[in-house]
Amino acid sequence: MIKDIQERIAQLKKEKDVCILAHCYQSHDILEVADYVGDSFGLAQKAAKAEAGTVMMCGVRFMAETCKILSPEKRILLPKSDAGCPMAEQLDVDMLAQLKERYPDHAVVAYINTTAELKTLCDVCVTSSSAAKIIKNMDADKILFIPDCNLGGYIAKQVPEKEIKLINGGCPTHAKITKREVEAAKAAHPEALFLVHPECIAEVTALADFVGSTTEIMDYAKESEAKSFIIGTENSIVQHLGIECSDKRFYPLSKDLVCHNMKLTTIADVLHCLEGTDGEEIALDEDIRLGAKRCIDEMLRLGNG
Ligand code: 13P
Numbered sequence: 104m105i106k107d108i109q110e111r112i113a114q115l116k117k118e119k120d121v122c123i124l125a126h127c128y129q130s131h132d133i134l135e136v137a138d139y140v141g142d143s144f145g146l147a148q149k150a151a152k153a154e155a156g157t158v159m160m161c162g163v164r165f166m167a168e169t170c171k172i173l174s175p176e177k178r179i180l181l182p183k184s185d186a187g188c189p190m191a192e193q194l195d196v197d198m199l200a201q202l203k204e205r206y207p208d209h210a211v212v213a214y215i216n217t218t219a220e221l222k223t224l225c226d227v228c229v230t231s232s233s234a235a236k237i238i239k240n241m242d243a244d245k246i247l248f249i250p251d252c253n254l255g256g257y258i259a260k261q262v263p264e265k266e267i268k269l270i271n272g273g274c275p276t277h278a279k280i281t282k283r284e285v286e287a288a289k290a291a292h293p294e295a296l297f298l299v300h301p302e303c304i305a306e307v308t309a310l311a312d313f314v315g316s317t318t319e320i321m322d323y324a325k326e327s328e329a330k331s332f333i334i335g336t337e338n339s340i341v342q343h344l345g346i347e348c349s350d351k352r353f354y355p356l357s358k359d360l361v362c363h364n365m366k367l368t369t370i371a372d373v374l375h376c377l378e379g380t381d382g383e384e385i386a387l388d389e390d391i392r393l394g395a396k397r398c399i400d401e402m403l404r405l406g407n408g
């Protein structure tokens with residue numbers, strides 16, 4: 104059945120000139136029909152270069168907005184309208200305007216997990232895999248990092264030469280993981296390496312053998328000589344690695360490490376969106392798009408350089 108749906112998707116994709124981009128947290132059957140799978144930075148790079156007339160973003164809303172910001176001439180589709188990122192909604196423009204008044208001499212660095220509207224007030228975007236490099240490459244020495252204090256705190260340790268001001272925000276899925284859960288997972292699997300996402304709290308990342316973005320975690324596990332791993336990020340990564348590296352063992356750090364927004368999109372939704380019976384075409388006000396584009400362009404310039 105899934106195979107039938109996937110075959111129909113492959114056919115429609117060709118007929119309708121659609122490129123499918125999928126974040127690593129999507130289910131494995133969606134990854135199999137995607138033209139590109141990656142972390143947030145990789146997806147932004149692909150969005151800037153995609154050749155098809157239509158791009159479908161299987162992920163959450165801010166990722167589809169990033170595609171539209173970079174490729175306004177294309178149709179950008181989000182298969183499930185209500186797939187949002189709760190972190191992206193934590194700050195609104197008024198709250199950020201107040202923060203900027205409080206820290207007038209700080210450059211504003213926004214995690215890409217923010218709305219297009221919020222990006223218009225920021226200087227540069229970053230992702231988990233590009234943040235340290237971008238902040239090092241910036242001229243500014245004083246940074247206001249929004250909204251993820253866990254990622255920001257982790258990056259601040261790698262860039263001690265800059266003063267990084269953090270605010271109280273973060274990913275509800277990763278930030279709830281406790282040191283005690285890590286200790287329990289390590290006690291249950293003492294031979295396993297512990298790989299974790301920097302959206303987790305500092306007490307958790309401090310216990311890791313490797314800290315990285317979703318793609319970096321997957322690459323590390325694939326290339327490592329080790330045979331077993333505790334995965335400290337969304338549990339879809341446990342599934343993908345188990346399928347791609349069947350000679351290795353992958354254990355979820357917690358069965359609660361599930362992003363329900365990333366899980367909203369199913370393979371059937373991808374088909375319905377291609378058929379034109381479901382999903383949303385992303386539209387952005389041109390002023391907002393241009394304002395947000397400035398800091399995404401800056402991210403690609405400083406992150407690729
Ligand atoms: P990366 O894929 O860049 O690691 O980001 C993880 C995430 O939470 C995306 O929303």
Ligand code: SF4
Pocket residue numbers: 163187188189190191216274275276277337362363364365
């Ligand atoms: Fe947002 Fe966290 Fe889900 Fe990523 S995992 S989409 S940061 S809530």
